[in-house]
Amino acid sequence: MFPKVETGMNVFLLVWNPKRWDHWGDHLGEVAKTAAGQPVPGSWSMSSRRSGVFPGDRLLLLRQGRESGILASGVAVGDGPECIYEDGHWDKSKPDETAFYTNLEWDTVLLPEDVLPRETLKQQVPEVTWERVQGSGQILESPVAEKLLALWHEHLSDIDDPESETWRSPTDDEGWFIEGKRTTKTVNRYERNRKARAECIARHGDSCVVCGFNFGKRYGEHGLGFIEVHHLKPVGGGGGKQRKVNPDRDLRPVCPNCHAMLHKTKDRSKPLSVAQLRRMLLEDLDEEDWEEEVEAQPPDKCPACGGNRFGTYLRGLIAAPDDELLRQMDQDEVRIMGCLVSDEDACWFCRDCDADILEEGWLVPDGEVVHQLNRLTELHYDGVIDYDEFRAARKRLLDPSALS
Template identity: 25%
Template sequence: MAALIIPWNPDDQQWDGPYAADVDAARRDGVILQRWTLPAHLASPHRGASQPVAERGMDVWLVILTGPRAGQGLIGHGTLAAVGALEDGPTTPVQIAFDALLPRGDQVALEPLVERVPGVLAAAGRPVVIDGTEETAMRAVWRESFAPETASVDPAPGSLPPAARKRVDVDRFEHDPGLRRAVVAHHGSTCHACGLDFEHKYGLDGGDLVQMHHITPPEYVGADYDVDPLVDLVPLCATCHVVAHSRWPRPYGIGELREMLARSGFLRGTALTDEQLAAESAAARILEASSEPDER
């Protein structure tokens, strides 16, 4: 496996748009696209070259190596989304899909990073490709420093190698941390279908584990749709959430989920335990004895 390290100088105009806003956008939307340029020799293989080259789908690590020492370090992860047409010039345009960005000041410090990934220093002023143990060490450093969103069952971006990942589309409103806070503050942490109260069941931290369910039918979600978190989202436990989305294109409503739960209560074909069998035998003997006529 190979990965690309790109150095970023925040004082230059390399980043397209306000970085601070893109940090929040990456958490909210899942990905931020940025244009970059790579040295031509990194984007096209040369005959007999031993160094790996940048390929679509490989990991990209954003590192600050300039400015004050306290501001340097590993600050973002993404994947190489596209490589432009190869020309005879010194550089090749690429597009990077950043799926995780740290606020400036929260980056992984440079000193411990270099101790485990010495090849980072080779990126001073130019992108470099790393592979082997350094690529593995870079992922480990990031995995130890970047936590996934609360209640997320998905691994943190960059914590797994490309071969172990699959990108899927999700309902952005159900995964927006700002909307989640508003919904929990208004509706509480209780599943609106089965009544499981996460805070009561798992303690104070449990309130953050309930999931958000977007109840607005898909046909009403257009390009100009503006979600109302207090009307369009309700808390559901993970089990009820899966059942709700088991019907497509219109998920089961909260009322329908409650009807399912009301009709349930037993599982056909369930095997009884030895204790249950013994209890049934004892009950049968008691009933049999009570039904026998009194001969006195």
């Protein structure tokens, strides 16, 4: 699964100090891509090293400062015999100077909270003076390199191993991750997938979708990339069974305060929706205003095209849309429906084929089916049929599987 130290292959330490350079533009996206097994091309400064890096050499990135430790790994790439080249300095305050770089492909990029900690490195690989690694390009002697790579691979296995921590590997279904299997250690707990979490943050960002708070902007390096992930459908509600979780559809980044408020309901298995809490924040509403409302979930796949990317129709008057809602509207993640809605109005729309989908997961009807539904509703209101008969007849009209 992981590259091994081979004869003729060198291992180098790269260094990243976020205080000196915090412009890793798509860090969250690269976390998600490498978690899904996609190599990510890039380049990195080699400090004063001007030669000696060849295609296939292994590169390990040490993050300095807070949450110090090994954050990423990759392989040097290049067309020539060596991979180092000279270009403009990465420090924009030095416009007249140059620096030396190597092209590479990242095979693993982690969130800061998942690093292989420096304290562990000091204990397990004492041959390296970890406090004194000042710049990129330090080459490791073969026995030390083998020890460090083995420790790195063990760390990656540990955070992905359901028997050691809380993560599971992706299923074979593209875009889906397995979550929620109950295991027993000291207490029962529910597994949460590191890769699904990384994909959620890559797709939705690291700002709270309710209040917009961003820890990195507020606390600088100390808060960089920190955010909690909220399961729109509680992960503990599966009775200990595994279930499929789609990061785009099922997960949202939220700050700890908003996360606690989402779950502060009379029935903890039915959290408030993100839209509900956002409106509480804007309009100073109480939970009682939402007592009758239950968070619904879109189907596993679109009944029209089989896709799994859904947007949400928001119902009601949005008096003062915030920046996050405007962003979601701009990216077609949500659409405003209005106040006067019925059971035959869509709850979701497919972002792949634009089909409108009812709360039950069926396609919105048209033509003769609408006429039959209207007649069915009249019979129910007139007392000719009771509610159960009405629901059963409605399902026969709308659910294709009910006819089989």
